[in-house]
Amino acid sequence: MEAKAEKKVSSKFIFFFGSFGGILFGYDIGVMTGALPFLKTDWALTNASLIGWVTSSVMFGAIFGAAIAGQLADKLGRRRMILMSSLIFAIGSILCGFSPNGGTYYLIGMRIFLGLAVGAASALVPAYMSEMAPARLRGSLSGINQTMIVSGMLISYVVDFVLKDLPGNLSWRLMLGLASVPAFILFFGVLKLPESPRFLIKTGKLDEARTVLSYVRKPEDIEPEVESIQKTAETEESNLEKTSWATLFNGKYRYLVIAGVGVAAFQQFQGANAIFYYIPLIVEKATGNAASSALMWPIIQGVLLVLGSLLYIVIAEKFNRRTLLTMGGTVMALSFLLPAIINKLVPNASPMMIVVFLSIYVAFYSFTWAPLTWVLVGEIFPLAVRGRASGLASSFNWIGSWAVGLIFPIMTAAMSQEAVFAVFGVICVFGVLFIRFCVPETRGHSLEEIEARGTNHGKSKEATNND
Numbered sequence: 129m130e131a132k133a134e135k136k137v138s139s140k141f142i143f144f145f146g147s148f149g150g151i152l153f154g155y156d157i158g159v160m161t162g163a164l165p166f167l168k169t170d171w172a173l174t175n176a177s178l179i180g181w182v183t184s185s186v187m188f189g190a191i192f193g194a195a196i197a198g199q200l201a202d203k204l205g206r207r208r209m210i211l212m213s214s215l216i217f218a219i220g221s222i223l224c225g226f227s228p229n230g231g232t233y234y235l236i237g238m239r240i241f242l243g244l245a246v247g248a249a250s251a252l253v254p255a256y257m258s259e260m261a262p263a264r265l266r267g268s269l270s271g272i273n274q275t276m277i278v279s280g281m282l283i284s285y286v287v288d289f290v291l292k293d294l295p296g297n298l299s300w301r302l303m304l305g306l307a308s309v310p311a312f313i314l315f316f317g318v319l320k321l322p323e324s325p326r327f328l329i330k331t332g333k334l335d336e337a338r339t340v341l342s343y344v345r346k347p348e349d350i351e352p353e354v355e356s357i358q359k360t361a362e363t364e365e366s367n368l369e370k371t372s373w374a375t376l377f378n379g380k381y382r383y384l385v386i387a388g389v390g391v392a393a394f395q396q397f398q399g400a401n402a403i404f405y406y407i408p409l410i411v412e413k414a415t416g417n418a419a420s421s422a423l424m425w426p427i428i429q430g431v432l433l434v435l436g437s438l439l440y441i442v443i444a445e446k447f448n449r450r451t452l453l454t455m456g457g458t459v460m461a462l463s464f465l466l467p468a469i470i471n472k473l474v475p476n477a478s479p480m481m482i483v484v485f486l487s488i489y490v491a492f493y494s495f496t497w498a499p500l501t502w503v504l505v506g507e508i509f510p511l512a513v514r515g516r517a518s519g520l521a522s523s524f525n526w527i528g529s530w531a532v533g534l535i536f537p538i539m540t541a542a543m544s545q546e547a548v549f550a551v552f553g554v555i556c557v558f559g560v561l562f563i564r565f566c567v568p569e570t571r572g573h574s575l576e577e578i579e580a581r582g583t584n585h586g587k588s589k590e591a592t593n594n595d
Contacts, residue, residue: 137322139344145317146256147273149210149249151310152217154280156186156246157529159307161405161426162288163300165418170297171230176537178232183405184533185236189243190250190526197248198519206256207323209248211315217245218311225305229297243526245311250502251522255514258506259324260344263574264445273506274499275437280310281404282430289423326511326575329357356576360511376513376520384582385517387567388508391453392521394559395501396528398460399552400493402536403429403486409537410486413545414479425483429490436494448571449500450563456496457560463489464553468546482545497559501525507570510579 160183173179193213201209220242227235253273287306291299328337334354341350376385403410407429411422443452467482505525509517539548570578 137320137343141317142260142321142343143257143272145314145321146260147253147276148310148314148317149213149253150273150276151280151283152214152307152314153190153246153249154277155284155307155310156217156221156242156280157277157401157404158281158284158426158430159288159303160186161407162285162292162423163303164405165408165423166292166300170300171232173232176541177534180534180537181236182232182239183537184530185239186243186246187401187526187530187533189240190247191243191523191530193244193247194251194522194526195247195519196244197251198515198517198522201252201255201327201519202515205323205327206252206259207318207321210252210256210318210321213245213248213252214311214315214318215245217242217249218308218315220245221307221311222305224307225301227301227304242307247522247526250525251515251519254502254506255518256324258503258575259326260340262345262349263572272441273502274440275434278430278433278437278494278498282427282434283310285423285426285430289427292423325354326357326361326514329354330361330511334358356574357511360576360579373516373520376517380583381510381513381517384508384510384568384579385513385520387582388505388517389521389524390562390566391501391504392525393528394555394562395497396525396532397552398457398497398556398559399464399532399549400489400498401529401532402549402552403490405533406536407486409540410545411483413540414482428487432487432490433494433498436491437499440495440499443495444499444503445571448569449504450567450569452496453500453563453567454560456492457556457563459492460489460497461553461556461560463492464549464556468550468553471544471546482549486549504567504570507575508568508578508582510583511575 164179164183167173167182168179173182197209197213220238223238224235224242227238253276257273284303284307288303291302293299294302322340322343323336325337325340328334328340337357338350338354341353345353375381404426407425408422411425412418415422440452463485467485470477470481505518505521509521536548539551568578568582573581
């Protein structure tokens with residue numbers, strides 16, 4: 129099932145379907161935003177904890193899917209695991225659509241199963257894209273993954289809006305079940321994709337790796353890259369290290385692993401998905417209007433996300449990673465903190481003020497933390513532990529996503545929305561500090577250069593000071 133020399137695969141096809149997995153988990157991140165108001169009415173859901181679990185159960189499954197996929201990808205290959213994930217996603221989406229009436233726990237279980245595929249895609253797609261992309265284009269091409277994610281979210285918001293006038297029982301079922309369509313598209317597209325050249329070289333398939341590189345590199349760049357990857361792989365093998373979870377945090381790899389995992393965790397604990405999962409309910413609480421009548425707001429958020437992801441592709445190689453993350457995190461923090469401050473100073477301020485600030489948050493998040501997290505996760509980890517470390521980073525990302533989705537309804541039931549978002553604003557501040565002190569600059573460096581500089585961090589502080 130590997131790439132054959134006589135079959136030329138275009139680079140555009142590779143990069144499009146290599147990142148198409150983002151559509152899948154983007155759709156499922158967003159679809160419950162519109163489905164939840166109808167599901168709550170249909171099943172008379174009022175318990176805040178159950179509402180949180182129905183919403184966040186996909187993210188709970190994704191925690192384990194990301195970790196498992198990261199390990200299996202090192203043994204079976206990135207491509208084969210993406211194929212398996214697309215099938216699980218298709219089956220899980222259909223089963224969600226056929227949930228029995230009142231079957232809250234069944235739906236939670238099926239969404240956890242579906243989450244295995246969502247988490248796997250989140251770990252596999254950045255790794256595959258970064259290993260296929262040349263260093264000079266890696267930021268832009270890996271940013272396509274984020275465009276796919278937010279496009280999937282926007283598609284789900286539009287589908288929710290189109291289906292909202294159907295009978296309540298039918299509308300939310302179709303919203304959930306239609307996620308199987310992009311899953312099948314991904315499956316048939318990935319059938320024609322080649323395996324990652326780094327995985328092929330790591331498993332001794334040098335000729336196949338050269339063939340794959342010929343699809344995405346200039347002829348004169350192929351052999352030097354093969355030699356560079358091979359040298360890195362041989363160096364790791366000569367150390368006779370059998371990678372385990374403990375290996376990730378030994379002195380050699382600790383710095384880069386903490387940097388990548390930390391960025392992935394902060395992206396979610398900063399609270400972005402509280403907006404994406406619950407914006408109709410946020411508007412309902414602010415205005416008093418029914419959440420089911422506020423389904424235009426998710427579309428507005430989705431448009432901002434897509435436009436921001438396209439902006440990132442344009443500017444990706446013009447600004448350092450750390451510069452964009454610092455700027456984005458600072459504005460995000462202010463967007464969460466200012467409503468609470470203004471509400472204290474001007475108690476009669478418009479309740480829609482918080483929605484305006486949330487839109488500013490989304491706009492800056494969309495071209496900084498949203499795409500750059502996955503770019504860094506795809507490029508920062510050493511080859512010997514890349515699959516396992518990518519899985520760990522994605523798992524922490526999904527832990528944050530699950531926690532935010534689960535506790536946000538509970539928090540807003542106990543305190544004002546301004547206070548809840550102020551808590552997330554403080555976390556954004558810590559995220560900026562983490563970027564400044566714990567994350568190296570990676571723009572313009574090959575994966576092998578990043579690895580060499582990171583593993584030598586104990587001898588040189590260049591990596592943390594290069595901005």
